[in-house]
Amino acid sequence: MRQTIGIIGSGAIGSALARLGVAAGLNVVLSNSRGPETLADLVGELGDHARAATPEEAARAGDLVVVATPLKAYEKLPVDSLKGKIVVDTMNYYPIREGQMPILDVAKLTSSELVQQHLKGAKVVKALNNQDAPHLLINARPHDTTNRTTLPIAGDDSEAKEAVMKFMDTIGYNATDVGSLSDSWRMEPGTPIYV
Numbered sequence: 729m730r731q732t733i734g735i736i737g738s739g740a741i742g743s744a745l746a747r748l749g750v751a752a753g754l755n756v757v758l759s760n761s762r763g764p765e766t767l768a769d770l771v772g773e774l775g776d777h778a779r780a781a782t783p784e785e786a787a788r789a790g791d792l793v794v795v796a797t798p799l800k801a802y803e804k805l806p807v808d809s810l811k812g813k814i815v816v817d818t819m820n821y822y823p824i825r826e827g828q829m830p831i832l833d834v835a836k837l838t839s840s841e842l843v844q845q846h847l848k849g850a851k852v853v854k855a856l857n858n859q860d861a862p863h864l865l866i867n868a869r870p871h872d873t874t875n876r877t878t879l880p881i882a883g884d885d886s887e888a889k890e891a892v893m894k895f896m897d898t899i900g901y902n903a904t905d906v907g908s909l910s911d912s913w914r915m916e917p918g919t920p921i922y923v
Contacts, residue, residue, distance in 0.1 A: 730753065730754065730755050730777075731754050731755070731791050731792070731895075731898075732754065732755040732756070732757060732789055732790055732791050733745075733746075733749045733754050733755070733756050733757070733790055733791070733792055733793070733794060733895070734757045734759070734781075734786035734787055734788075734789050734790020734792070734793040734794070734813075735756060735757065735758050735759065735786060735790075735793070735794045735796060736759050736760075736783045736786055736787065736793065736794070736795050736796065736797060736805065736806075737759075737760060737794075737795060737796035737797035737801075738758045738759065738760040738767055738770060738796075739760075739796065739797075740860070740861035741796040741818050741856070741860075741861050741864065742758065742760075742794065742796035742797075743758075743770060743861070744861040744862075744864040744865050745794055745796065745818075745856065745864065745899070746758055746770070746774060746778060747774065747865065748864065748865065748868055748899040748900060749898075749899055750774045750775065750777050750778055751899075752898045752899050752900070753777075753898075754777065754898065754899075755777050755778070756774065756777060756778045756779075757778075757779055757780075757781050757785065757786045757789040757790060758770065758771065758778060758779070758780050758781070758786065759780065759781050759782055759783040759785065759786035760783075761783070761797075761801070761804070763782070764780035764781055764782060765780070767780035768780065783804075783805070783806050783809075784806040784809045785809075787805075787806050787809035787810045787813060788809050790813065792813070792814050792816065792891060792892070792895055793810060793813050793814070793815050793816065794815075794816040794818060794856070795815055795816065795817055795818060795819060795843070796818045796819070797819065798819070798825060798826060799819040799820060799821050799822075799826050799829075799839055799843075800825070800826040800827065800829075802819065802842065802843050802846055803846060805843075805846065805847060807846065807847055807848065807849075807850075810847050810849070810850040811848070811849035811850060812849060812850070813850050813851070814850075814851045814853060814885075814888045814891050814892065815843075815847060815850045815851065815852045815853070816853055816855050816856060816892055816895070817839075817840050817843050817852050817853065817854045817855070817857070818855070818856045818857045819839060819843065819857065820839065820857050820916060820917050821839045821916065821917065822917060829842075835913070838854075838909060838910060838911075838912045838913050838916070839912070839916065840852055840854040840882065840883075840909045840912045841909045841910060841912075844884070844909055851883070851884075851885040851887075851888035852883065852884075852888075852909065853881055853882070853883035853885070853888050853889055853892045854881060854882045854883065854909060854912040854915065855879065855880070855881040855882075855892050855896065855903070856879065856896070856901075857915060857916070858879065858880065858915045858916075858919075858921055858922045858923060859879070859923060860923055863923070867900075867901075868899055868900025868901060869900050869901075870900065871897055871900075876900070876901070876902050877900075877901055877902070878901070878902040878903065878904050879896065879901050879902070879903055879904070880903070880904055880905075880906045880914065880915040880921060881893065881896070881903045881904070881905055881906065882905070882906050882907050882908060882909055882911050882912035882914070882915065883908065883909060884908050884909050889905060893905075
């Protein structure tokens with residue numbers, strides 16, 4: 729059976745990952761905060777293996793769920809629909825865009841730990857956050873290529889990380905495990921491996 733990827737957030741990153749997913753033979757369920765009808769053009773472009781939905785529907789439909797919204801929207805994520813799900817956190821903290829978030833400013837938590845606290849019952853894995861959308865598209869390579877980009881991931885659940893690594897392999901990337909969610913600062917804005 730073909731794997732289904734739910735995507736919450738259909739901006740540049742979410743759209744790029746949807747394109748990579750469909751090209752790799754996955755089903756994709758896209759959502760955004762403006763409603764499924766606003767995704768008609770993108771879904772039409774992606775073809776039969778993509779459909780639009782609400783964030784709750786995308787969360788329920790996904791075997792794996794990618795969150796590609798601005799970090800400031802994390803509290804709007806559908807907690808109940810994401811219970812038991814593996815959630816790929818692509819969000820980054822940009823104070824200029826988000827406004828200041830004191831708990832992150834003092835490094836009490838990483839942004840992914842904050843997301844995990846909100847998404848009780850989900851398994852959050854930080855991944856696919858350290859490239860911009862154009863590079864996500866142009867750097868993807870088939871798994872039999874020697875010239876392949878390796879991207880970092882971090883998470884607290886080893887099975888969830890393994891599932892995310894498999895997804896990344898499917899869409900064209902190798903992955904390297906940099907540790908737990910508390911270690912995910914190593915791949916955030918301002919670090920050497922960010923973009």
